[in-house]
Amino acid sequence: MNVLRLVNILSHFTAFAIYVCLIVFVLHKNPKGLINRICALTLACFAVWGLAVVFFHNAASAGEAMFWLNMASLGWGSFPVPVLWFYLLFTGHDKLLKNRLFVAAGVLLAAFFVRLQWAGCLIVDFIRQPYGWSTVWAGWLPMVVFSCYYALLIGACIFLAIDLERKARSRREKSQARLLIAGPLITLCLGSLSDIIFPALRIGVIPPAAVVFILVWAGGLGYAIFRYGLMTLTPAMAAADILETMGDALLLAKMDGAIVSANRAALGLLGCGAGELTGRRLDSVIVDEKSGGPALWREMSERGWITGRDAICLAQNGSGVPVSLSAATVKDKEGDPAGVVTVAHDMTEHRRLELDLRKSERKYRALVEHALIGIGIHQNGVLLFANPKLAALLGYAPEGVVGSEIAGMIHPDERDFVMARSRRRQAGGGEPETYELRLLKKDGNVVHTLISNAVIEYNGSPATMITVADIGDTKARKELELANKELEAFSYSVSHDLRAPLRSIDGFSQAFLDDYEDRMDAQGKEYLRRVRAASQRMARLIDDLLKLSRVTRADMSYRQVDLSAMAKAIAGELKETNPERAVEFVVAEGATAPGDASLLRAVLENLLNNAWKYTARHPRARIEFGVVEQDGRPAYFVRDDGAGFDMAYAGKLFTPFQRLHDSAEFEGTGIGLATAQRIVRRHGGRIWAEGEVEKGAVFYFTLQS
Amino acid sequence: MDKRIIMLVEDNPDDVDLTLRALKKGNILNEIVIARDGAEALDYLFGAGAHAGRDLGVMPAVILLDLKLPKIEGLEVLRRLRADARTRLLPVVVLTSSREEQDLLNGYASSANSYIRKPVDFSRFVEAVRQLGMYWLLLNELPPLQRTA
Numbered sequence: 001m002n003v004l005r006l007v008n009i010l011s012h013f014t015a016f017a018i019y020v021c022l023i024v025f026v027l028h029k030n031p032k033g034l035i036n037r038i039c040a041l042t043l044a045c046f047a048v049w050g051l052a053v054v055f056f057h058n059a060a061s062a063g064e065a066m067f068w069l070n071m072a073s074l075g076w077g078s079f080p081v082p083v084l085w086f087y088l089l090f091t092g093h094d095k096l097l098k099n100r101l102f103v104a105a106g107v108l109l110a111a112f113f114v115r116l117q118w119a120g121c122l123i124v125d126f127i128r129q130p131y132g133w134s135t136v137w138a139g140w141l142p143m144v145v146f147s148c149y150y151a152l153l154i155g156a157c158i159f160l161a162i163d164l165e166r167k168a169r170s171r172r173e174k175s176q177a178r179l180l181i182a183g184p185l186i187t188l189c190l191g192s193l194s195d196i197i198f199p200a201l202r203i204g205v206i207p208p209a210a211v212v213f214i215l216v217w218a219g220g221l222g223y224a225i226f227r228y229g230l231m232t233l234t235p236a237m238a239a240a241d242i243l244e245t246m247g248d249a250l251l252l253a254k255m256d257g258a259i260v261s262a263n264r265a266a267l268g269l270l271g272c273g274a275g276e277l278t279g280r281r282l283d284s285v286i287v288d289e290k291s292g293g294p295a296l297w298r299e300m301s302e303r304g305w306i307t308g309r310d311a312i313c314l315a316q317n318g319s320g321v322p323v324s325l326s327a328a329t330v331k332d333k334e335g336d337p338a339g340v341v342t343v344a345h346d347m348t349e350h351r352r353l354e355l356d357l358r359k360s361e362r363k364y365r366a367l368v369e370h371a372l373i374g375i376g377i378h379q380n381g382v383l384l385f386a387n388p389k390l391a392a393l394l395g396y397a398p399e400g401v402v403g404s405e406i407a408g409m410i411h412p413d414e415r416d417f418v419m420a421r422s423r424r425r426q427a428g429g430g431e432p433e434t435y436e437l438r439l440l441k442k443d444g445n446v447v448h449t450l451i452s453n454a455v456i457e458y459n460g461s462p463a464t465m466i467t468v469a470d471i472g473d474t475k476a477r478k479e480l481e482l483a484n485k486e487l488e489a490f491s492y493s494v495s496h497d498l499r500a501p502l503r504s505i506d507g508f509s510q511a512f513l514d515d516y517e518d519r520m521d522a523q524g525k526e527y528l529r530r531v532r533a534a535s536q537r538m539a540r541l542i543d544d545l546l547k548l549s550r551v552t553r554a555d556m557s558y559r560q561v562d563l564s565a566m567a568k569a570i571a572g573e574l575k576e577t578n579p580e581r582a583v584e585f586v587v588a589e590g591a592t593a594p595g596d597a598s599l600l601r602a603v604l605e606n607l608l609n610n611a612w613k614y615t616a617r618h619p620r621a622r623i624e625f626g627v628v629e630q631d632g633r634p635a636y637f638v639r640d641d642g643a644g645f646d647m648a649y650a651g652k653l654f655t656p657f658q659r660l661h662d663s664a665e666f667e668g669t670g671i672g673l674a675t676a677q678r679i680v681r682r683h684g685g686r687i688w689a690e691g692e693v694e695k696g697a698v699f700y701f702t703l704q705s
Numbered sequence: 706m707d708k709r710i711i712m713l714v715e716d717n718p719d720d721v722d723l724t725l726r727a728l729k730k731g732n733i734l735n736e737i738v739i740a741r742d743g744a745e746a747l748d749y750l751f752g753a754g755a756h757a758g759r760d761l762g763v764m765p766a767v768i769l770l771d772l773k774l775p776k777i778e779g780l781e782v783l784r785r786l787r788a789d790a791r792t793r794l795l796p797v798v799v800l801t802s803s804r805e806e807q808d809l810l811n812g813y814a815s816s817a818n819s820y821i822r823k824p825v826d827f828s829r830f831v832e833a834v835r836q837l838g839m840y841w842l843l844l845n846e847l848p849p850l851q852r853t854a
Contacts (some may be wrong), residue, residue: 500802503720503824504719507719507726
């Protein structure tokens, strides 16, 4: 055996041994990891290939050589497939490997080329050489096909590795990727030369030794695994990665302040390139925010650490970046100070937000302070905040009102009612948010306000924010008051002056009747009786008209009103007026509503009087008061089974002096329902009626829309 | 017939006639002094103007006072009567036309001794005046001033 052959055989055997070691190493690192297993499979291809080639070169005859080359083809015919799988896994394309079709296609492809060799379609002959055997390809075509096969797959691997390198964030990842590019590239060139191109050109000087060249690649993988922890994740690796990629700037310095290393964020913050910081002094790039000097570093060296200090990073371009700085000395194994680790958090955005917030706060504060309406917040019945206008409106000094009980500021007539409503609103009840309210000033005077409530969160629990407008002195209100005064004067005048002539007509008619009775016939007396009846009816009309106008003007005092009790009382009074009538009153229990008691009584009186009146012609009657739900709100109703009305005239019911029955049939002035309507409207509700001739009528009304 | 006179302060001649008639119908036959406006009423009561030198020892047993009067209106007349020691205790019955006027009167409730609303129905007016006259002229004790006079 000559030396060349010995070297050749030994190198292939060594390659085989290294591959076996690498397989053990990779599987030992993590026997269950898919990437480790695929890597081991790839290495197994190389090992089989290497071992078979040992025997191939040692073969005594061409026939024996053919047998070992066919054995080797198990490796060289199939290796590009597991190699591609490995690269796919490594570059994070593991989804593809979960696709069975893709895996099966790879296996088939590898088997196809092994089979081609075994069928005698690839390498067909051998030439005896001093180092063993050189190979002879079946022809250009099979050679090109095989070359395309492995070149394409390995090319894909290189492409994947380049892509990984481009996207890699840490230096470790980049180094790994580069190793994975260089390995196959070198192998591809050398292996193609030795195993394809030289044999094709019938140059037999160099043995087909691709599997040895592949050692470079495999060695690279081994190095990557050893040096950079490829295919394993260790805390130290993670820490290095985190330090490199973290958002905060990290600087390591020696005890004398000379910077040893800086992470990417530090370089970015200071506007430096890699390495530019090394050797510079910490106190020349980071200074105390207030003094602009190295005060904080003196403090650091005295105390051993500082944390959350406001500092300025002096960037390369001369600008200063505000940071929050923490630093500490680190000690070596012997416990001696070894260096300084510094973490700086960029505060630029934080400062900007803080400034924006402060500006916004100033803006809203000014808005609230100068608002023309009172604004306040109360919680658990106590006023916690009041703007100057609210304090002024309630007659307090600007700060004097905070801490006062809300209940004491509400007019006694409305206090319980409003407080109950406020509690229900905070509990999530759909209570009205805006309404008129009489408040009490510090000196006890009443102030008419329009108040709007909103439930908000304040100091972590529900509170009510109020906006209060003084409507007592608004222009419109003054005008209304003036108009009311004029109307009062007018009413007074009407009541006095319009009635006086009626008194004369009635009085002198009576005098005429009394004094000239004996000189008048029955017809004459009848005429005078009619004159008197007409004047008395007109007096009633005047009275009712005045009543109607009073309803519109009367001050309202809100409280919870028991409508059921009121209806029962009125029913009792009606029964007393005509005890002989057979009328059954049915009054629903528990109907209460917020409103003005005397006005609501007027509504019920009018409605129940009506029912009483229009059932008078029926021998038996039933009058009902109750509540139904209408659009989610209570609608109160009075139902009777009396004369009813034609729905065609329903619109006329509530017009003053409009009557659907003539006075001879049912007496009345036609003002009762108009009065009821005005009262209901003043309570923010509406009134409507349903009826049918001789079947009865129902009058509904709601309060507070 | 005693000296108990009734004073009627009323500007509407129809109302004067009807009131006189109502009093007559109620069999109240006392002497009746009529004033057509507030000023005239005060002149009579304080012995001024056309009534200067009148014997102020003679005062009406009751004054029927309308509220809406020319020159000086009813409430002002009432206020002045109550402000003067000589007339402070004179019984005054206010004649009103409406509830509006009664509301007005509420502010002076303590100063008027009583009020009646002039109903349009004459027969009811007669009845009201009759009861009123009976009360003030027959049942009510006269104020001390008259008794000593």
